[in-house]
Structure formats: C-alpha cells, structure tokens
Amino acid sequence: MSATQEAELHDVAIVGGGIIGIATAFRLAASGQRVLLIERDMPANAASRGNAGAFAFPAILPLASPGILFKAPKWLLDPLGPLAIPPAEFPAMLPWLLRFLRASMPDRIEASTAAQAALNRLTTEETAKLTREAGIDHLVRRDGALELYESEAEWRASLAAWKRCQEAGIEVEHVDGERLGELQPGLSPRLTKAVFMPQWQTVSDPRDYALAVLKAAQDRGVEVMTGHVASLGETARGVRLTLENGREIEAQHAVLAAGPWSKTLAATLGDALPVTPERGYNTTLPPGAFDLKRQLIFAAHGFVITPLETGIRVGGASELARFDAPVNFKRSKHMLDKAAAFLPGLKREGGVEWMGSRPSMPDSLPVIGRSPRSPRVIHAFGHGHLGLTQSAATARLVSELILGENPSIDISPFRPDRF
Template sequence: MAKKIAVIGGGIVGVCSALDLQQAGHDVTLIDRKQPGRETSYGNAGVLSESSVLVINNPVLLRRLPGLMLNQSTGLRYNPLFLLKRLPWVLKFLSYCTKSHAQHASKALRALMLISIGQHKSWINEAKVSHLLRYAGWMKLFRTQKGFDGFSAEIETMAETGVKFTIYDREQIRQLEPGLAPIYEKAVLMDETCGVSSPAELTDAYIAMFIAAGGTVLKTDVTGLKPLDKGFDVIHADGALAFEEVVVAAGPWSADVAKWVGYDVPMGWERGYHMHLEPDDVPQLGRAAHDVEGGFAIAPMRQGVRITSGVELEHRDAPPNYTQIKKAVAEARKIHKMKGEIDAEPWMGRRPTLIDSLPIVGPAPRHKGLWFNFGHQHIGLSMAPGSAKLITSMIDGKAAPIDVSPYRADRFPI
C-alpha cells in the first residue's frame, strides 16, 4: 500500500532512497535545506566501487599509527585538540581494528556495493545520462615496492571477496596511462569498478527522474521530529508536515537529527577536499587513480582534472584548512601535467563515518516508522542505491536482497 514518506537529506543517499521508495509506489517528499547533492555528494572522486572492501579500521592501521601520529602525511591530517576532545570516539573506532571485524565488514560492504552498482547502471540508463558513466576500472598506484607490499591486506581482502583486479608493472602502467609520469613501480587496477565524470550531474539526473514521476522536493531546513500516534511531524523552517514514515539520510548531520528523538549515534566526520585543474595538452587519464603514497586521488571529470585529498580529522563545522589539498595538488602536478587551478578556492566535504565503518541502514530501534540511512563514509556514492533498496524492502515488509543485519542501528548502544 502506498505510504506518505519523507526523506530528510538530499545527498546521494537520500536521493536514491527517495527514488527507490517512489519506484516501489510510495508518495515521497525529499527535504533538503540546499539544492540536493551539493554537500558531501558533490565533490567526491566519482568512483562507483564494488572493490573498496577493506575498512580503514583494520589491523594494518594499528601498525601505521605511530607514523600517522606525526601528522605529516598528505593522506591523513588531524587537529590534535579535536582528537583529544573526541578521544572516546577515536578509541572506539580503533577497537574495531581486528581481523574478524575486517572480514565481517568486507563481506557486508561487497554485498551492498554489488547491488548498488547494478541499480546505478540501470538508473543511469533510465535517466539518459550514460555519457557520465565510465567503465575503465579504478587504479591504486604505488611509487615503491615497499608501498605496494603495504597494500597486501587489501589485495588479500579483495581476493577473498571475489573482487577482480590486475597487477601492473612499470612498463604496463606507462602503456595504460601514458599521461602519468613514469614513477610508479606497481599499480593495481580494479577491473570491474566503474565511475562517473560528475557526481553532481548524476544526482541532478536522479532528481529530475524523481520529479518527473511526481515526487516532491522541498527546500527547507528540518529542525525537529515529533512522534505522532502513527508517523511523525517533520518540523521545518517554514512549518510542519505529517508523514507515516520518515527516512533520515542527512549524511554528516544525521546524528543531530537522530538526537532530536533521543539517539546517541557515534558519528565522526572524515573531512576531504577537492580542487579542479585545467587539463594540459598531454594524454588524459582514462580513469580515477589513487596515488597511495602520495596521499591523493586524481580523476578526469567534466569540470576538469579533479584532485581529491585524503582524510582530515577535524570538527565538522570548523573552518576549512587548505594545507592538505594544496600539498595534494602540488604532488599531483608532479605526476600529471596540468594547467592552472579552475576553482577560486578548494571545495570541502565531510564523509560521515560510524565507529565500525559500516553505515546504519534500518529501523530506528525505539520508534516505529523512523528509518536510518547514513554513515556511508568513503563509499557513499557507491553504496547509495543498495542502501535505498534495503530501506524500501524493510518499509514494505518484504525480504531484503541481502542480509541486513550488519547495518542494524542496534549493533551498538545508541
């Protein structure tokens, strides 16, 4: 039976939820205070991954911790005062650095990514934006043999979970990507990973499809949730609206929303930056690549060559600090010839991360009709359609396409 449903948050996770619920026959309103897809989902590297199976909190992180604490890596920067204030969160996050958690998470993530990519491809086709889709894999680059050896846990996990990949040596990398400086000793190409050349245009296309089919997009700031006998009043800057079911998909702001009705969600934010550079007259890259030792990703995008930074551990709302992205751009210039910077200033986003690096996708433990869909950390673009499918099947009381238990909200006390 069709239900009146609100989705709070119009990032890629909320947009996919709204679209999937609508396609299942529901009357859906998507609410965002901004134009949808203009926060974290705007500036990512566009990788539609089915291969990012090893969570960051795995045993290798503990071995690397002393080096990372020096706070000099381009891949990870932190504000020591912020980390001190968030020490309980950090310690909980580190407590998941076990082999058993890494194995559990890798199976869960792979299952969710696989159903997601299939749905992305079909929606991309339906939305008539196939020109955004790139089937060329996603590449990890290593400057040294030592760096490549440090990737062995990822390789092992990819092999265990059925990810297809190929290892390239120096000469093969030169042939595959002639626009890269010949400094790489090894590369690992995730053969079946694809990508999009504009995450924002992808979100816009999904929104256009949602509106064309009768969906409502409301631009307003949600400020409260009031439980009713059946459903909720969604209180917003311009009034209140009653819905039978509410999906919270507010990305890095989701813990704030959940707190209004009494949940204490262990949400962290891994901030990240990007900058576009004008392509030069050299062979352009065929795919997004991650220079693992350089600590940045580089992706050919419709807006230019997009350089994305690694992780900055800092308060979600603290002013941006461009040190890391400037270093990333300087490093990227050494490996690929590019012209000037296109953006007036770098873009910043906040990856929403929970203590076990798995998203919460499922019912709020103490409220019927309230659903959580957030915490997709580094791979939210990749996991959004699958997460939407899980929410839709649970709202409809149907069997979910994969096991939903790894994503339950009550897997830790909240």
C-alpha cells in the same frame, strides 16, 4: 483540528538531499510511493557536489583495519597527512577514535569486510538498474581505475589485501612496465607498480549525476522542499517532522539521510549514533589539465585523481573536525603538489578548491535500518567515502524496509544499535 492533522499525509518524507536521499527518493517513487524530499540547502550541494565521483565497487576493505593501527599515529601527527585531527578537535573526536581503533582489531575486520562486500555486490547491480531506469547511463564511465605504488616493497605489502578482494570476486590485474604506461601515459618513473581494477567506474561529474537522478525522481512525482528539519517524533499516523521555523510535516515513514548532520536529528529520537564529520579536500583543475585515462589512486598518500567532464579533480584525505572548525586549504595544496610530482605534465593553473564533510562511522560501515526507538524512521547515513558508490543499494534496502519486503542482503551488520 490542528494544521498538522489537516495536512496531507505523505507516504515517505526523506530528510537529506544528497545522493543517498536522492537515490532513495527515486527508488521509492518508482515503487509507487508519494515522496517528499526535504533539504536544508540545495540538493547535491555538500559531499555529493565535491566527491571524487567514483563507483568504487571493489572497495570492500574498511578504513578501520589492522594496518591502520601502525599508520594512524604517524598520520595523526602530520597536519597534512592522509588522516588528521587538528589538536583543538582531539578531545571531541576521542570517543570516535577509540571506537575506530577497536574496529581495527583483527576480530572485527573479517565481518566488516564481508558486510561491505555484500553491500557492494548489491550496489553494482542496483546502480546499473538505476542508471538504466533513470535514462542516465551516459553519465557513467566504465574504464576502471589504477592504484599506484612507488616501490616493489610497497606493492608487495598490498598483496594480502588484494588477495582478499579476489576471494570476494573482485577482478584485479597487477601491472608494471609497458602495460602500466599503456593504461596511463605520462606517469613519473617513481611509480613502478600498479593494480588495475576494471570493475571500478566513475561519473561525468558527481553533482551532475546526483541532479540527473533527482530530475528522474521528480518526473516520477517526488516533491522537493527546502527546509531545516529540527526534530523527528512519532505520531498516531506515523512520523512528525518539525522544521526550524515551527512548521510540522507528517508522513507514514521517514528516512534520515542527512549525512553527518544525521547525528543531531537521530538524537531527537533518542538514538545515539557515533557518526562524525570527516572532511575531504580537493582541487578541480580545468579540462585539459592532463590527459587522464581513468581514476588514479594513491592509497599511501590518501588521495585520488579523477577525470571529470568538468575538469581534473585532485583530492581525498581525511580530517576529523567539527563543522565550524577552521578550514585548512593547505591540505588541498599539499595533495596538488604531490599530484604534480606523480604526473609531471599536470597543468596546475586555474584550480578551484573545495572542502566538504563526509559522514563516517568508526567501523567504516554505514547505518541502514530502522530506528530502535521509532521503527517508522529508517536511518540511512554514515557511508564515509562510499556514499555515491553505495547509494543505489541503500535506496533498494530502504525501499524494501518501508514496503515490508525482506531485504536483499543481511542488513544486521549495518543496524543502528550495533554500538
């Protein structure tokens, strides 16, 4: 009998120790499953470490949209713009970009928006449930967010999108003048209009939040292992996970939640999925750098400013580039320059720069569902900018698939074979 046959058979093995994998481990363990979480580095050390820390429940409009067709060419030509592709990366990213442009056509947008709205409604409920059960409700701030505009014309151009959000049940308040200054004192006079979203939430620090969920999962019996999974395959008992060092692990089910690294592992099953690394940059300033009341969103410039327990985080933007492409911290410096112009009192000293890769799909929707080739493998990745936001809902849906329950929402828009 081989060592693999003698080894304990786990109920579920999760590949990926980011917030998606961690939240899924927690939910499965709470359902009585024996869970092994495998992470190649340290848990919550990639995008779950340096993201903007938002539960962006109102963010239902996909990045792929009709308006992007007019903005993208200008952005792509600007190496410091909200969406950039370094020239050397363009050939490798062209197939993804063509799918992105196709997903931006009007006939695709309504379906994508409806799917995102359904997922975000579910995640609003599931996040409250997860934080309550894990005993970490104190790590969540419920003070909303402000999306800011520099002119009346810019604000008016956004009204159709806000109307669509309101139709989906999202609360919005259009503000200016004294009300704007009340919600966030110290803004530049350049910022004349804003939209306040009271349902928006943030966390004390995204890494601290993820590790707190992980601690709660471990308290429920989740085992955490460091290892680099090289391939996945079916066995008579379920799924075989082969590590880079040759070790083999078996489980009745496997969950692939390795962010942008999921593409390579999915390919070992024969699943071809167009997930690509989308880099984000930020600078975290020390606490007290500005009296920030809530997250500020500068959509036209592609960045946000977030109040964290660990400081003031200025970051965002999108750069499509392979993992080994040169890092361009000019992008984080450029966003910090803009932040200082919008917040004249911002203290810029002592900042720490960071870059991390998000897993992005061309249609802005995640992949949630069974592998077409290996039904015991559940794909759960590709959340782009909404990984933290949608982590609790993804955990719920994955758990339902593994337990043989009907999914809480229609998951066909997220199916792995939609491309």
